Amino acid sequence: METFGERLHRAVAERGPLCVGIDPHASLLARWGLSDDIAGLERFARTVVDALADRVAVLKPQSAFFERFGSRGVAVLESTIRQSREAGALVLLDVKRGDIGSTMAAYADAYLNPASTLCSDAITVSPYLGVGSLQPAFDLAAAHGGGVFVLALTSNPEGPAVQHAVAGGGKTVAQTVIDEISQVNAGVKPLGSLGLVVGATIGDTGHDLSKVNGPLLAPGLGAQGGTPDDLRAVFGESLHNVLPSYSREVLSAGPEIAGLRAATDRVLAGVRAALG
Ligand SMILES: O=c1ccn([C@@H]2O[C@H](COP(=O)(O)O)[C@@H](O)[C@H]2O)c(=O)[nH]1
Numbered sequence: 001m002e003t004f005g006e007r008l009h010r011a012v013a014e015r016g017p018l019c020v021g022i023d024p025h026a027s028l029l030a031r032w033g034l035s036d037d038i039a040g041l042e043r044f045a046r047t048v049v050d051a052l053a054d055r056v057a058v059l060k061p062q063s064a065f066f067e068r069f070g071s072r073g074v075a076v077l078e079s080t081i082r083q084s085r086e087a088g089a090l091v092l093l094d095v096k097r098g099d100i101g102s103t104m105a106a107y108a109d110a111y112l113n114p115a116s117t118l119c120s121d122a123i124t125v126s127p128y129l130g131v132g133s134l135q136p137a138f139d140l141a142a143a144h145g146g147g148v149f150v151l152a153l154t155s156n157p158e159g160p161a162v163q164h165a166v167a168g169g170g171k172t173v174a175q176t177v178i179d180e181i182s183q184v185n186a187g188v189k190p191l192g193s194l195g196l197v198v199g200a201t202i203g204d205t206g207h208d209l210s211k212v213n214g215p216l217l218a219p220g221l222g223a224q225g226g227t228p229d230d231l232r233a234v235f236g237e238s239l240h241n242v243l244p245s246y247s248r249e250v251l252s253a254g255p256e257i258a259g260l261r262a263a264t265d266r267v268l269a270g271v272r273a274a275l276g
Contacts, residue, residue: 004147005191011057019058021247032255045080051260053087063095090121098126105136112146122147131180155199155220185213200226209238222249228274244271
């Protein structure tokens with residue numbers, strides 16, 4: 001069985017280093033001339049999948065915008081995940097779960113067990129109950145060739161108050177998370193299956209990402225103000241493992257498929273130039 005790290009490495013080699021988020025904000029539904037209801041949600045998500053799932057390496061549905069519509073929204077999320085994967089994109093479900101281990105095991109079952117209708121190639125998780133509490137997700141991901149992206153240095157301005165705090169041992173909370181994930185990925189080729197989320201907006205924080213040996217998801221580009229030129233300051237020598245992620249910057253170019261594709265080509269060219 002191919003690991004997530006292997007599958008991602010191949011997808012990026014074939015399609016380029018880009019993740020596009022599927023974030024059906026109410027404002028985007030309005031901008032696309034769609035109603036803020038289940039029909040609008042379904043149309044929006046289907047259009048993005050039709051436009052991009054056969055060409056971008058990773059699609060990242062943001063679960064919140066689907067959950068907003070209750071069980072019918074979750075049904076649309078299920079079909080979005082399935083259609084995206086069928087068309088060849090890897091699906092990173094941005095769901096940011098995190099809980100005590102026994103509950104985490106149930107979340108892992110929901111999102112990383114192939115028997116689940118929400119099963120994705122990878123998910124985002126929050127480490128604030130301790131990285132060890134995420135072990136059930138790491139285990140299930142490893143068993144089925146899935147991936148897990150752990151929040152480390154998030155793109156929002158509120159993040160540093162928690163993430164830069166110095167923990168026991170004199171390291172920051174973020175560096176503790178980074179180091180624990182680095183240990184699991186150590187020596188794996190071509191890339192470990194545990195990733196980190198590190199915002200493109202954070203600048204040079206002095207955190208050491210050099211030993212992560214896993215994918216570094218970089219949200220915060222475009223609508224949050226981050227640019228490809230910011231990536232070098234944030235990631236330094238780890239640029240080769242960065243997976244830049246755009247949502248609104250691309251989505252606001254819809255609803256025409258040609259517009260979405262042109263915006264994707266534009267941001268991909270920009271990040272390719274920056275990543276070298
Ligand atoms: O640190 C983080 C972690 C996750 N996100 C998510 O990424 C997208 C960003 O959307 P844009 O429209 O490109 O700003 C969104 O789903 C966030 O929840 C993040 O922004 N920062």
